[in-house]
Amino acid sequence: MSNYDELSLYVRLFMKKYPFSRFRIDPVPNHPLRKPLSGSTVALVTTAGLCLPAHPPFNQKLKMGDTSWREIPNGVETRTLVESHRSQSFDHRGIEADRNLAFPLDRFRELEKAGQIGRLNHRHFSFMGSIIGPRPLIEETAPEVARLLREDGVEVVFLTPL
Secondary structure (H helix, E strand, C coil), rough: CCCHCCCCHHHHHHHHHHCCCCCCCCCCCCCCCCCCCCEEEEEEEECEEEECCCCCCCCCCCCCCCCCCCEECCCHHHHEEEEEECCCCCHHHHHHHCHCCCHHHHHHHHHHCCCCCCCCCEEEEEEEEECCHHHHHHHHHHHHHHHHHCCCCCCCEEEEEE
């Protein structure tokens, strides 16, 4: 991860003018864990813009950002995931070298095998980060994914924001 001074002038100027949105969600959507992680069902959610090669990439041309999501099956080989994140505010080479930096599925498989988590859900989800207009994400697509995770019986979600 670079610090602000290492970013290009273009990116620094972009960030200075970035139209950050403020949304208050009340109550904050969280729920205390009622059992140990070793008995819990876990899913991963990332904003790295990852998808399967067969999926359409996230639409980088939408001015306010692509608020859609992609389902990532638990059995996927992480190295086959395609990154279609539009942000130029970070160095993508790390994710290209190892998808686990943004979507640590292989590490969570190790935790599952070691009995540190109960089990991984059969599916996980990927969103595009760098969404300038997040209202549709907050009001539509994120609740839709939350509903799917609840239906799957997921008790813990590990979020990797980019």
